[in-house]
Amino acid sequence: MTETVAADHLRQLIERIERLEEEKAALAADIREVYAEAKGHGFDSKTMRQVIKIRKMEPSDRQEQDAMLTLYLEALGIPVNDN
Amino acid sequence: MTETVAADHLRQLIERIERLEEEKAALAADIREVYAEAKGHGFDSKTMRQVIKIRKMEPSDRQEQDAMLTLYLEALGIPVNDN
Amino acid sequence: MTETVAADHLRQLIERIERLEEEKAALAADIREVYAEAKGHGFDSKTMRQVIKIRKMEPSDRQEQDAMLTLYLEALGIPVNDN
């Protein structure tokens, strides 16, 4: 029947998604583990996350962002760290 | 030097996380694709997500949840669907 | 100077947003408090949130959603609670 075909298709799609979600959850767990290990060695997770975010950005984009932020901060008289 | 050792360790941790994040992002993309395919066949993504959430729950937990929701809705005079 | 004008404008916009954000944060705190009070009286927060979500929906939309979910669950052979 048509209903059965549709039901079977739905089931297949759902099961594919569930499998992928499981793998994704496993990776998330792995990532948490690495952060835990890093913490155990004295590294700061939050800073590591910032680093990772920065490494993901194109250098030019990052530069632009930084420049505009500096501009805005100076306009407001907020001291900008000369890192 | 100590700094070098720490730096190397940090780099290794960061790179491990980045690899895992990449794989995770790839899976997320795969999942999106399956939903898109499902949509193309006339299935509703939102409902599919609900189904997946329900399948993930323990039946007893789901039952409890449903019962409490019904209780609250009835207390407020909101008609409850007798599905 | 032009820069000053722009800087002043920027400052005004930023400060307006900050004021609004503060009020918003205060309301969020109030909401958390009400949930805490409710919990203290034996009510379940999660269920309350579901109720609030349902009350926000148009009855017809809610009906449709429910109907489609039931359809999908039945297609997969998952028993549907006759609430």
Add this chain to the structure above:
Amino acid sequence: MTETVAADHLRQLIERIERLEEEKAALAADIREVYAEAKGHGFDSKTMRQVIKIRKMEPSDRQEQDAMLTLYLEALGIPVNDN
């Protein structure tokens, strides 16, 4: 009856939350508006958000954060902008 008392109490709590949520949503809309206005005057929303986040932090916390980030970036050989 006890049920009635509980039901009335529940209703009151729910309605209080709904009122607070409404006000919160209104503020969120106001904030969006200010950003839209800012954008209309040539300001960049994303950068403004960063500025607001920085202004919310304690200067000492911000300093610490920046210092640690610089440390990590240098350890990885990533050039740090001398803002």
Add this chain to the structure above:
DNA sequence: AACGCATAAGTAAGAC
């Protein structure tokens, strides 16, 4: 064990 935090999912708005 509960609390707050932080990530992740879902939703809604805005840009192209």
Add this chain to the structure above:
DNA sequence: GTCTTACTTATGCGTT
């Protein structure tokens, strides 16, 4: 109109 991006909510995790 789609598509991404940002906000909001929710869940789960680590912490106390």
